[in-house]
Amino acid sequence: MNFDVIVLGAGMVGVSAALQLQERGRKVALIDRRGVGEETSYGNAGIVEREGLLPMAIPRDFARLVRYAFNRAPEANYHPTFLPRIAPFLWRLFEATGRTGLEAHARSIDTLGRFAIPEHRRLAQAAEVLDAFRDTGWLRLYRTSRGLAADALLHDMAMRYGIEHRPLAPDEVRAMEPDLKPGFHAGVFWPETQTVTWPERVSKAYGRRFEALGGKVLRGDARTLKREDGRWTVVGDEGEASAPVAVVALGPWSVDFVARFGIDLPVAAERGYHRHYGTERGARLGRPIVDVEAGYCLNPMERGLRLTTGIEFADRDAPATPRQLAQIEPMAREIFPLGAPVEAEPWLGSRPATADGLPVLGPAPGVPDLWLDFGHGYLGFTLGPISGRLIAEAICGEPTLVDLTPFRAERFGGGR
Ligand SMILES: Cc1cc2nc3c(=O)[nH]c(=O)nc-3n(C[C@H](O)[C@H](O)[C@H](O)COP(=O)(O)OP(=O)(O)OC[C@H]3O[C@@H](n4cnc5c(N)ncnc54)[C@H](O)[C@@H]3O)c2cc1C
Known part of the structure; x- marks a missing residue:
């Protein structure tokens, strides 16, 4: 089977890249060992946001560091035996997320973030899944004045980048969400944020749209990818697929995959959990909430309230x-x-x-016709569609809507 492009990985990132390439007239095969959107893109908190301006950063204040050191922080947990392996990544993260690093990060991520919601909605409309998107915004809740003060940089940046947010007193929060219990100090409402009622439904709708327009979804192992006579081939359930260009969109599995080509990147798996819950006495939540100091999100979804955790290093x-x-x-x-x-x-x-919180977008260093589209951290569901557009533009030789320089793999100095 001959294609123009093979996209490896059918999470939100891969399926979006496949759709965007197809919109530019490319014949595309999308390969995954599972169905579309059944891994990380299945289990996330379903937030499509522009305010993710700050990366996960190592705290610089002593009290938080001590909590982290004793492995007591609910927002960040680690397997002690894993620490020696993750230490170099954490050190790079520490270096990259000083004040100057945070400002640079926000500048770069906002170039993507400002297009993320419109690009998602455009794909969702075409895929007839806009009903999964809610316009309710979301609420970040603070238990203490200290917690609120710790987010001052985010609020300041949001103001500078023109991202609407409104501080709320507890009674204003409860006017919006009457079933919340009292006991928190303040809230901040982010009205522009979109939230979805079931992330997998969105990815699968994008996958169906891709197939309806003639795209091919194949089951197969990306690790069978080979380069022969200037073409990539990969073995799928319906036979061998071949194309001159391939895109790596294997989410948390990408880093092992590209290592086979001599590309060494500081990408770590930040694990997270979710579980759904019913409610007592018919209580309702109209929009997701984040309990910022506890580091979890609660999102009303189609199968109950989805409770998602912060990060586990393991x-x-x-x-x-x-x-x-x-x-x-x-x-x-x-x-x-x-x-x-x-x-x-x-x-x-x-x-x-x-390790700098930005995705890897662009050509693979030293490997002809291999493109990288992964490393989206806590924003992959949000940024999948815009990243796909940029990769598709670059592959097709069009001017890219956003400068890809800050996202290129070469920034880490790895590669061959
Ligand atoms: C708890 C949690 C909450 C989150 N909340 C949010 C949120 O609210 N908003 C947001 O924007 N992001 C959120 N994220 C992050 C987001 O889910 C991820 O960044 C995003 O899903 C990554 O998408 P992806 O397509 O790169 O990876 P994936 O969805 O994991 O897709 C990668 C695909 O590659 C396939 N694959 C892997 N290896 C092979 C192989 N060898 N052969 C074939 N196929 C292979 C997998 O089967 C998979 O389908 C959250 C993540 C977690 C864990």
């Missing part, structure tokens, strides 16, 4: 240790009358995160 493939979920569940019950869990076991996935 081997991507190590068995699940949902300690954070056990920590935050009682905290979530302090804020909202959660009912019983829907599933017996929590879901576990991994955010594919780079």
Whole structure:
């Protein structure tokens, strides 16, 4: 089977790239070992946001560092045996997220973020899945004045970048969400943020649209990819697919994959869990909330309230240790009358995160006709469609809507 481009990985990032290439007249094969959107893009918190201006950063204040050192912080947990392996990544992250680094990060990420919502909605409209998007915005809640003060930089940046947000007193928050329990200090409302009612439904609708327009979705192992006579070939369930160009969009599995080509990138799996819950006495939540100091998000979804955790540093493939979920569940019950869990076991996935918090977008260093589109960290569901557009523009030789320089793999100095 001959194609113009093979896209490896059918999460939100890969399926978006495939659609965007197809819009530019390319014949595309999309390869995944599972169905469309069934891994990380399945289990996220479903937030499509522009205010993700700050990367996950190592705290610089002593009290938080001590909490982290004792592995007590619900928002960030680690497997102690994994620390020596993750230490070089954490050190790079520490270096990259000083004040100057944070400003530079915000400038770069906003070049993508400002197009993220319109690009998603455009694809969603074409794929007839706009009904999964809600215009309700979301609420970030603070338990203490200290917690609110710690987000001052985010609020200041949001103001500078023109991202609307409104500080709310507790009674104003409860006027919006009457079933929230009292006990928090303040809230901030972000009205522009879109939230989806079931992330997998969105990815699968994009996949169906891609197939309806003649795209081919194949089951197969990306690791069968070979280069022969100037073409890439990969083995799918319907035979061998071949194309002159390939795109790596394997989410948290991308880093191992590109290592085969001598490309060494500081990308770590930041694991996270979710579980759905019912509610007590018909309580309702109209929009997602983030309990900022506890580091979790609660999003009303199609199968219940989805409670998602912060970060767990552990081997991507190590068995699940949902300690954070056990920590935050009682905290979530302090804020909202959660009912019983829907599933017996929590879901576990991994955010594919780079050491500077920016995705990797652009050509693979030293490997002809191989393109990279991964490392979107906690924003991959948001940034999939705009990243796909930029990669498609670059592959097709069009001017890119956004300068890709800050996102190129070469910034890490790796590669061959
Ligand atoms: C708890 C949690 C909450 C999150 N919340 C949000 C949020 O609210 N908003 C947001 O924007 N982002 C969020 N994220 C991040 C977001 O989910 C990810 O960044 C995004 O899903 C990454 O998409 P992807 O397509 O790169 O990866 P994936 O969705 O993981 O897709 C990669 C695909 O590659 C396939 N694959 C891997 N190896 C192979 C192989 N060898 N052969 C064939 N196929 C292979 C996999 O099967 C998979 O389908 C969250 C993440 C977590 C874990």
